[in-house]
Amino acid sequence: xxxxxxxxxxxxxxxxxxxxxxxxxxxxxxxxxxxxxxxxxxxxxxxxxxxxxxxxxxxxxxxxxxxxxxxxxxxxxxxxxxxxxxxxxxxxxxxxxxxxxxxxxxxxxxxxxxxxxxxxxxxxxxxxxxxxxxxxxxxxxxxxxxxxxxxxxxxxxxxxxxxxxxxxxxxxxxxxxxxxxxxxxxxxxxxxxxxxxxxxxxxxxxxxxxxxxxxxxxxxxxxxxxxxxxxxxxxxxxxxxxxxxxxxxxxxxxxxxxxxxxxxxxxxxxxxxxxxxxxxxxxxxxxxxxxxxxxxxxxxxxxxxxxxxxxxxxxxxxxxxxxxxxxxxxxxxxxxxxxxxxxxxxxxxxxxxxxxxxxxxxxxxxxxxxxxxxxxxxxxxxxxxxxxxxxxxxxxxxxxxxxxxxxxxxxxxxxxxxxxxxxxxxxxxxxxxxxxxxxxxxxxxxxxxxxxxxxxxxxxxxxxxxxxxxxxxxxxxxx
Amino acid sequence: xxxxxxxxxxxxxxxxxxxxxxxxxxxxxxxxxxxxxxxxxxxxxxxxxxxxxxxxxxxxxxxxxxxxxxxxxxxxxxxxxxxxxxxxxxxxxxxxxxxxxxxxxxxxxxxxxxxxxxxxxxxxxxxxxxxxxxxxxxxxxxxxxxxxxxxxxxxxxxxxxxxxxxxxxxxxxxxxxxxxxxxxxxxxxxxxxxxxxxxxxxxxxxxxxxxxxxxxxxxxxxxxxxxxxxxxxxxxxxxxxxxxxxxxxxxxxxxxxxxxxxxxxxxxxxxxxxx
Numbered sequence: 001x002x003x004x005x006x007x008x009x010x011x012x013x014x015x016x017x018x019x020x021x022x023x024x025x026x027x028x029x030x031x032x033x034x035x036x037x038x039x040x041x042x043x044x045x046x047x048x049x050x051x052x053x054x055x056x057x058x059x060x061x062x063x064x065x066x067x068x069x070x071x072x073x074x075x076x077x078x079x080x081x082x083x084x085x086x087x088x089x090x091x092x093x094x095x096x097x098x099x100x101x102x103x104x105x106x107x108x109x110x111x112x113x114x115x116x117x118x119x120x121x122x123x124x125x126x127x128x129x130x131x132x133x134x135x136x137x138x139x140x141x142x143x144x145x146x147x148x149x150x151x152x153x154x155x156x157x158x159x160x161x162x163x164x165x166x167x168x169x170x171x172x173x174x175x176x177x178x179x180x181x182x183x184x185x186x187x188x189x190x191x192x193x194x195x196x197x198x199x200x201x202x203x204x205x206x207x208x209x210x211x212x213x214x215x216x217x218x219x220x221x222x223x224x225x226x227x228x229x230x231x232x233x234x235x236x237x238x239x240x241x242x243x244x245x246x247x248x249x250x251x252x253x254x255x256x257x258x259x260x261x262x263x264x265x266x267x268x269x270x271x272x273x274x275x276x277x278x279x280x281x282x283x284x285x286x287x288x289x290x291x292x293x294x295x296x297x298x299x300x301x302x303x304x305x306x307x308x309x310x311x312x313x314x315x316x317x318x319x320x321x322x323x324x325x326x327x328x329x330x331x332x333x334x335x336x337x338x339x340x341x342x343x344x345x346x347x348x349x350x351x352x353x354x355x356x357x358x359x360x361x362x363x364x365x366x367x368x369x370x371x372x373x374x375x376x377x378x379x380x381x382x383x384x385x386x387x388x389x390x391x392x393x394x395x396x397x398x399x400x401x402x403x404x405x406x407x408x409x410x411x412x413x414x415x416x417x418x419x420x421x422x423x424x425x426x427x428x429x430x431x432x433x434x435x436x437x438x439x440x441x442x443x444x445x446x447x448x449x450x451x452x453x454x455x456x457x458x459x460x461x462x463x464x465x466x467x468x469x470x471x472x473x474x475x476x477x478x479x
Numbered sequence: 480x481x482x483x484x485x486x487x488x489x490x491x492x493x494x495x496x497x498x499x500x501x502x503x504x505x506x507x508x509x510x511x512x513x514x515x516x517x518x519x520x521x522x523x524x525x526x527x528x529x530x531x532x533x534x535x536x537x538x539x540x541x542x543x544x545x546x547x548x549x550x551x552x553x554x555x556x557x558x559x560x561x562x563x564x565x566x567x568x569x570x571x572x573x574x575x576x577x578x579x580x581x582x583x584x585x586x587x588x589x590x591x592x593x594x595x596x597x598x599x600x601x602x603x604x605x606x607x608x609x610x611x612x613x614x615x616x617x618x619x620x621x622x623x624x625x626x627x628x629x630x631x632x633x634x635x636x637x638x639x640x641x642x643x644x645x646x647x648x649x650x651x652x653x654x655x656x657x658x659x660x661x662x663x664x665x666x667x668x669x670x671x672x673x674x675x676x677x678x679x680x681x682x683x684x685x686x687x688x689x690x691x692x693x694x695x696x697x698x699x700x701x702x703x704x705x706x707x708x709x710x711x712x713x714x715x716x717x718x719x720x721x722x723x724x725x726x727x728x729x730x731x732x733x734x735x736x737x738x739x740x741x742x743x744x745x746x747x748x749x750x751x752x753x754x
Contacts, residue, residue: 426533427570432580434530435643436558436587441595445583449574449626471596 043090046070049192052095056161056195059168069181069191076185082371083309083338087283092255094193094226150208156201157212160228163199170201174232178261178289178317186285190226190259197227197258202237202268211240211273211459229260233268233296240271242459254308255283262290264298266320271299275462277469278307280336286312289344294320301457303330303466304341305473313371315344318352318383328454329358332473333366333398342371342403347383347413354385359451363394363473370419371403378409386416392450393423394443444474482508482545484529484562484651484682489540491521491528498524500707500740501540504684508650511683511696513719516704517727519745522686523567525704526653530564531557544651558584559591561650565640565657571628577639578609578623581646588647612645616672633660637669645676653684658692670695690716690723703730706740 040048049070053063078085150157156167163171181191202208233239256278264270270290278284284307290298300314316325331339339362345354360368370389391400402419424446432442448455448467455463484506491499499521506512514522527535529542531554542549544560552560572580586599599605606623613620618638628636637657644652654673658666666689673683674695685692693716701718703711710730711718722730731738 425570428572430530430532430554431566431570431572432584433554434532434558434564435580435584435647436555436591437580437583438555438587438595439553441583441587442555445575445580446572449572452574 040093040095042093044070044073044092044094044189044193048094052193052195055095056164058164061172062164065176065181066192066194069188072181073185073188073192076182076188078185079311082311082340083369085283085285085309087255089189095195153206153208154201154203155206155208156199158199160197160199160230161195163230167199167201170232171199171230174261174263175230176261178263178291179259179287184287186257187259187287190228190257190287194226194228194259197229197260198231198241198243199229200231200239200241202231202233202239204234205236206234207238208240209238211242213242225256227258229258231260231262231270231272233262233264233270235265236267237265238269240273240459242273242462243276254281256286256307257283258286258288260286260288262288262298264290264292264296264323266294266296268293268296270297271301272314273301273458273462275303275305275458275466277305278310280306280308282307284310284312286310288312288314289317290315290325291317291319292323292325295322295324296320297324297326299326299328300343301328301454302341302343303332303454304339305332305469306334307337307339309338309340311340313342313344313373315346316354317346318348318354318380320349321351323349324353326355327357328457329356329360329370330451330454331358331360331368331370332470333360333362333368334473335364335366338367338369340369340371342369342373344373345375345385346373347376347380347385347410350380351382352380353383356385356387356389357454358387358389359454360389360391360400361394361447361450362391362398362400365395365397365399367399367401369401369403371405373405373407374415375407376410376413376415380410381412383410384414386418388418390419390450391421392447393421394447440474444471447474480545482561482650482682483543484508485541485543486525486529487541487543489525489528489542490538491524492536492538493524493534497538498707498744499528502704502707502709504702504709506651506682506684508682509680510699511678511685511693513693513698513701513716514684514686514704514709515688515701515719515722517741520704520741521707521744522704523655524707526564526655526684526686529557529653530554530562555587556591558647558649559588561588562653563644563647563649563651564653565637565644565655567655567657567659569628569636569640571626571630573626573629575627576624577627577642578606580627581605581609581623581643584643585646588649609646612642612676615675616642616645617668618642634665637661637665638672641669641672641676644673644678648677649681651682651684652678653686654692655686656688657685658687658689663691666691667694687719688723690719693719703727705730705734706737706742706744708737708740710734710737 040051046067049066053066176191179187181188231241262270262272292298298316302314304310304312314327318325325345327343329341329343331341333339342358343356345356347354354374356372358370360370362368368391372387374385374387376383387404389402393400400421404417406415424443428446429439429442432445433439448470455466458466486502486504489499489502502525516522524535528537537550549557582599582605587593609623610620613622628639631639640657657669661669670692678696683696685696698716698719701713701716702709
């Protein structure tokens with residue numbers, strides 16, 4: 001297997017010290033060190049997978065699941081489409097259990113990082129969590145009352161490792177039913193070595209009227225590279241789950257490969273919002289899929305920034321009549337980055353409705369690709385689907401491409417597709433600058449305007465963060 | 480101190496094609512100048528060159544604002560120095576709210592030294608001012624939340640330009656056919672509005688084909704442009720009235736060189752940039 005320069009550089013830095021570096025942050029050149037109480041050796045094989053399972057003290061079925069998945073991973077070829085992936089799978093640490101006490105305080109966090117958080121306007125509690133400071137006192141307070149209230153309604157919101165121990169019957173009924181290990185090579189890898197992620201169950205008829213946020217999860221393992229999230233929204237229930245944050249993400253390794261499964265039962269409603277901003281050396285290869293049953297409504301709001309390569313195509317399978325699926329995707333590709341992002345809607349039943357809106361921005365030589373699939377199965381009469389993808393290219397070095405796939409096996413359907421590519425117009429820039437805006441300010445406004453239709457779908461604090469983040473990305477990019 | 484915008488022997492080309500052939504014009508703050516001339520004579524080109532549109536290349540001559548060389552400034556510096564142009568066909572910027580755009584613009588123009596990332600005018604204060612300006616101009620408050628020029632009617636675009644003029648209070652403003660596409664009532668309202676928001680304190684260069692916009696903004700001078708030059712200047716509004724009533728035949732006859740230039744510029748396959 002080819003050795004990737006970038007990847008080996010990063011891992012070498014980790015391997016040099018007895019301690020493992022938790023995190024490298026894009027462009028700020030910051031990393032912190034925490035003592036790990038357990039660190040598996042590099043690479044992935046049956047011994048490593050067994051070790052992970054031992055450490056987690058898992059039931060036998062999960063160990064078997066992992067080992068089977070490992071065989072599938074080993075037998076699957078790399079995907080031949082998407083971006084170019086150059087990963088040495090044996091040169092990566094797959095499991096690192098952080099110490100109970102990380103022994104860091106807010107004072108230890110470098111000023112640049114604090115400044116970045118400040119610029120992004122991230123609340124204090126989240127800053128500390130994101131900075132790797134084990135200082136969840138504030139968030140525990142918040143989470144504590146939240147948990148109590150939700151608990152009374154029968155809502156389960158925990159990390160997936162805990163769920164394996166404490167809610168094993170429920171988890172086992174749905175786990176890997178939407179994305180089985182043989183789905184794709186990276187789903188198989190995740191299945192073998194997964195750790196962390198959220199497990200959520202919303203009982204029948206319960207409507208959670210505030211967004212559940214991943215970083216208020218107590219005892220969370222460090223945002224893992226191979227997290228596994230499972231959300232079950234029972235009949236008539238409603239939930240909005242928010243993961244990630246616009247702060248640059250810390251990672252130990254150069255590969256992030258998550259699996260997210262969502263089950264929306266009859267009449268339920270689920271929105272899953274992600275905004276992630278990865279360090280520039282990261283391969284972000286994620287499988288996200290939801291199934292929506294009768295009259296259920298599932299939507300993904302997916303914002304991707306940073307990373308070296310992101311391949312992510314949130315999917316909704318519309319299983320029963322009246323189901324509805326929507327995907328809103330924003331991708332921002334800067335220099336050295338390839339965002340291969342998109343969406344999938346599969347109409348498996350009559351009178352189902354799908355909508356995909358994709359907005360991508362590329363600058364400084366970045367590449368943004370839209371890759372999407374709309375499939376209508378035979379018999380899905382009256383299915384309606386629309387795809388709109390708009391790309392904004394900020395300079396001549398940057399690139400945008402579109403791969404829309406439409407497969408229809410039914411006559412009685414309505415499918416629309418629109419695509420547009422535009423460059424930041426000289427006329428728009430002139431108009432704004434002739435009113436006193438600097439070129440960078442003007443470009444930032446234009447870019448924010450471009451993604452505004454999506455940003456207004458975000459919870460308020462995320463919308464604000466998103467705008468600030470775009471501003472940071474744009475600063476000094478023009479003129 | 481008297482503030483002066485001075486244009487000296489200005490030659491401007493667009494995509495290599497000469498449009499202005501030596502324009503001279505001196506304006507003092509507080510004066511109103513009307514600029515008339517047949518379509519394609521170079522009136523908008525003059526405005527674009529003053530504001531620094533990158534497509535409009537100054538090949539010769541000078542533009543100064545109180546002795547400062549405007550030609551060395553980027554468009555945003557010109558705006559911060561006190562220049563403004565109300566465009567004939569302002570471009571749409573989808574997703575950008577009028578209020579957000581105007582808050583940036585107003586902050587920068589009032590605080591020319593502001594660097595990116597420095598504070599904007601406080602939201603409350605700005606909103607209050609914007610609201611009262613909109614009220615003064617009989618503009619629906621909902622307007623502030625609409626996207627800049629996006630889906631605006633012709634009339635709305637012109638009103639949005641006047642709103643910007645009102646908020647930015649430039650030293651010198653070029654109004655490029657702010658009356659075009661408006662019915663008689665709307666022109667009268669525009670004319671009143673410009674006077675109302677302090678047009679008399681600015682130096683106004685009003686590009687127009689009619690005398691209606693001048694009704695409440697009496698020109699101190701009227702200039703006629705033909706073939707990329709200002710060929711005649713008259714005191715007051717008389718010349719404007721004459722041109723509005725009788726057209727440009729007399730002018731063409733009196734300045735055959737400029738008329739020939741104009742014919743040459745009017746040739747087909749010419750882009751429609753310089754109307």
